[in-house]
Amino acid sequence: MTLCCLMVAQVGRTQCEIDSLIKHGQYLNAYQCIDNVENPNVEQALKKIDIALNYYFHSQYHRSFSFVNLRTGESLTDLREAEPYGETPFAFNVDSTLLALHEHYPDNYEVVKKLGDFYNQIYNDFGDAWGERSEVLLDKSNTYYQMAYEQGVYDYKSLYGLGYYQSLFENYFAAQNWFLMSLKERPDDALTNYSLSVTYLFDGLYRNGIQYAVKAYELYTDSLKKSDAARITGILLLKDEQFDNAFSFFEKADALHSNYRPNQMYLLKTALLKEKESLVIDLGCQVLSSSLYQPELPEEFNSMFMHENKPDVLCLIYDELLIKYSSDFEACGNIRFHYGKLLYLTGEKRKAKKMIKKSRKDFEVVFNPTHQVFEAIDQTLQRL
Numbered sequence: 481m482t483l484c485c486l487m488v489a490q491v492g493r494t495q496c497e498i499d500s501l502i503k504h505g506q507y508l509n510a511y512q513c514i515d516n517v518e519n520p521n522v523e524q525a526l527k528k529i530d531i532a533l534n535y536y537f538h539s540q541y542h543r544s545f546s547f548v549n550l551r552t553g554e555s556l557t558d559l560r561e562a563e564p565y566g567e568t569p570f571a572f573n574v575d576s577t578l579l580a581l582h583e584h585y586p587d588n589y590e591v592v593k594k595l596g597d598f599y600n601q602i603y604n605d606f607g608d609a610w611g612e613r614s615e616v617l618l619d620k621s622n623t624y625y626q627m628a629y630e631q632g633v634y635d636y637k638s639l640y641g642l643g644y645y646q647s648l649f650e651n652y653f654a655a656q657n658w659f660l661m662s663l664k665e666r667p668d669d670a671l672t673n674y675s676l677s678v679t680y681l682f683d684g685l686y687r688n689g690i691q692y693a694v695k696a697y698e699l700y701t702d703s704l705k706k707s708d709a710a711r712i713t714g715i716l717l718l719k720d721e722q723f724d725n726a727f728s729f730f731e732k733a734d735a736l737h738s739n740y741r742p743n744q745m746y747l748l749k750t751a752l753l754k755e756k757e758s759l760v761i762d763l764g765c766q767v768l769s770s771s772l773y774q775p776e777l778p779e780e781f782n783s784m785f786m787h788e789n790k791p792d793v794l795c796l797i798y799d800e801l802l803i804k805y806s807s808d809f810e811a812c813g814n815i816r817f818h819y820g821k822l823l824y825l826t827g828e829k830r831k832a833k834k835m836i837k838k839s840r841k842d843f844e845v846v847f848n849p850t851h852q853v854f855e856a857i858d859q860t861l862q863r864l
Contacts (some may be wrong), residue, residue: 514527543573589628
């Protein structure tokens with residue numbers, strides 16, 4: 481036992497002393513102190529679990545844990561990423577410990593809630609790899625959270641877990657109620673604000689979700705999460721026909737996560753609605769240039785521009801790309817093939833056939849006659 485542990489033992493290893501060790505980053509000392517308590521009471525057992533799950537240096541599926549005492553300037557997160565192995569682990573089966581506590585103290589709903597926390601964390605950290613199917617873990621978490629809540633034991637995390645569970649089954653009204661209760665406990669939780677906004681999106685209550693999506697955008701510091709929140713905000717605004725504000729948030733999303741297809745497509749769609757033709761052409765060329773040889777993206781473009789009744793603008797994009805990539809026969813073949821399909825959709829059947837036949841000539845330069853692209857061209861021409 482370390483000197484620190486002996487000192488803590490002399491004064492009864494009180495909760496506040498262990499909390500002080502945690503506050504100062506002395507996670508190994510804190511765990512050793514609580515681990516050496518003989519016949520721990522429920523509070524001490526839960527404290528040991530809390531230290532193991534939240535302050536470990538390395539965990540083996542949350543069945544064994546190693547710890548470190550941080551030095552000045554060190555971060556546990558940074559150490560985990562740099563050196564996740566090397567410390568001698570302590571074997572500690574959290575699940576069996578919690579289940580034993582629950583058996584001995586069936587009316588202690590702090591233990592019940594901690595079981596919900598544990599299975600929720602296992603679901604998020606390991607999923608199926610832990611040894612039980614993800615849906616089983618989530619069911620267990622939800623059951624324990626519900627039991628604890630009915631006895632008045634809950635926090636923002638358990639309320640969020642109850643809402644998340646309902647959202648998976650598309651019970652959006654129930655999910656919204658749980659998320660709103662969670663936000664009463666912690667209004668500035670980015671994930672809860674984000675998840676609530678998404679349920680409003682799926683529930684068709686676009687205006688209700690905007691404030692929570694904006695809040696999530698403001699709260700997130702990670703650029704990818706912030707971009708995601710900006711895109712959800714933009715979608716809600718777009719659905720609510722607030723086109724200028726939607727465009728602004730899609731720009732933010734694109735700036736935070738550049739060249740990410742969903743951001744680009746929503747930015748393009750909103751630019752179309754705002755009739756920003758030059759921007760649409762520039763952005764359309766940029767997006768299509770990133771996937772010159774794939775058929776899915778031009779198909780999506782054809783559908784979008786036809787839906788917005790702007791096929792003429794897409795024709796300008798295709799024309800510009802054909803000039804830009806005139807020496808790339810595979811790219812030109814792909815563009816002309818989908819250009820022809822667009823012309824057919826606009827009723828210009830003769831031009832459509834001519835364009836698709838030109839695509840065949842492009843592909844003949846780069847592919848042998850047995851390539852499947854020629855079969856696709858023949859089938860398309862037969863349908864025109």
